[in-house]
Amino acid sequence: MEFEHSAFQEMLSLGCTNKKNVIATFQAYLNLCEERKFWDVQFHNLKNENIVYLTAKEKKNDPYCNLYLIIPSKESINLGKLCSIQKQMCELHPHSEFKVILKDPDSTCTQYKLTKGLSILSLEVAKERKLSMEKHNYLQNEFNKMKQDLYTEVKHKLYENNSLQ
Structure with a gap:
């Protein structure tokens, strides 16, 4: 063409x-x-x-x-x-x-x-960031799994405290 x-x-x-x-x-x-x-x-x-x-x-x-x-x-x-x-x-x-x-x-x-200063991360920094993100995601997932149990337990304790009074 x-x-x-x-x-x-x-x-x-x-x-x-x-x-x-x-x-x-x-x-x-x-x-x-x-x-x-x-x-x-x-x-x-x-x-x-x-x-x-x-x-x-x-x-x-x-x-x-x-x-x-x-x-x-x-x-x-x-x-x-x-x-x-x-x-x-x-x-x-x-x-x-x-x-x-x-x-x-x-x-x-x-x-x-x-922007100016665009750069490639070193291998160590990239690995460190990846591990940090994986740890954050793991902790977030564990918290989400436990959240419902914690909510139920708190609700149960509040009910017990109210029924004792």
């Missing part, structure tokens, strides 16, 4: 060999320009990652552009690569917010804002 649109041809000329990324980015470009009416929508090539990304302002007078990484929804991306891309893009465009657009085959574009 080839587009004759001048912006698409310009994106292709940036040197990105990842056709899926270029097509998804072009469709997101149209979404930002025509549907969302964003200002100053531009595309850029992050050569060492072989991707094309967008910058745009939501309002005409916004001082900084937002950064948009477009990912086709059927593709997967690991957190390490996403962190690397975010860091590189934010170094090129300081003071900009980093957003990911998941692009569905039906042209739906869903945006997610990612």
Whole structure:
């Protein structure tokens, strides 16, 4: 599928060999320009990652552009690569917010804002959090099992106390 649109041809000329990324980015470009009416929508090539990304302002007078990484929804991306891309893009465009657009085959574009400092947990911290959550869930389940018995016992004691008076 080839587009004759001048912006698409310009994106292709940036040197990105990842056709899926270029097509998804072009469709997101149209979404930002025509549907969302964003200002100053531009595309850029992050050569060492072989991707094309967008910058745009939501309002005409916004001082900084937002950064948009477009990912086709059927593709997967690991957190390490996403962190690397975010860091590189934010170094090129300081003071900009980093957003990911998941692009569905039906042209739906869903945006997610990612904050700086996104990081991968160490294995030890992840295990510790998992154990803590498991312990919390276990205690919650035990409490729920005992709750009815405790309620019945308290009710019985109150009844006994009332009948003795």
